[in-house]
Amino acid sequence: MEDIQHKQDILYLVETFYKTALADPLIGPVFEEANFVLENHIPVMVSFWETILFDVITYKGNPMLKHLELHQSVPLYPSHFERWMNIWIATVNEKFSGPVAEKAIIRAKSIAQLMEYKIKQADQKTSL
Numbered sequence: 001m002e003d004i005q006h007k008q009d010i011l012y013l014v015e016t017f018y019k020t021a022l023a024d025p026l027i028g029p030v031f032e033e034a035n036f037v038l039e040n041h042i043p044v045m046v047s048f049w050e051t052i053l054f055d056v057i058t059y060k061g062n063p064m065l066k067h068l069e070l071h072q073s074v075p076l077y078p079s080h081f082e083r084w085m086n087i088w089i090a091t092v093n094e095k096f097s098g099p100v101a102e103k104a105i106i107r108a109k110s111i112a113q114l115m116e117y118k119i120k121q122a123d124q125k126t127s128l
Helices: 005-021 028-033 038-054 063-073 078-095 098-125
Strands: none
Touching: 005 028, 005 038, 005 063, 028 098, 063 098, 078 098
């Protein structure tokens, strides 16, 4: 297997990931409830991961804010983040091997942990 080397690899990774994620019984319904439009989301995610993995600044957005807003209408639980990570790791490991693939996993873990933490913090503030 080769490493993630260019934008086309990221596109393949993201499309493969979402094919599995959307069909997943735990996180698939989250996408449905959020009125998720895959065709609109794929280019954003490719840009996001291109920025993360290749330091090519093509993504301009705030994924933390987007997920905090999403959580207001479609609750996100630790189990959702765990499943997302399991699918992401499996997809990366099935399709790629190398330092950039490892970086994709490491960065995804840190992003998921931070999002989960921020959502928990937001929930604690609203329950006070």
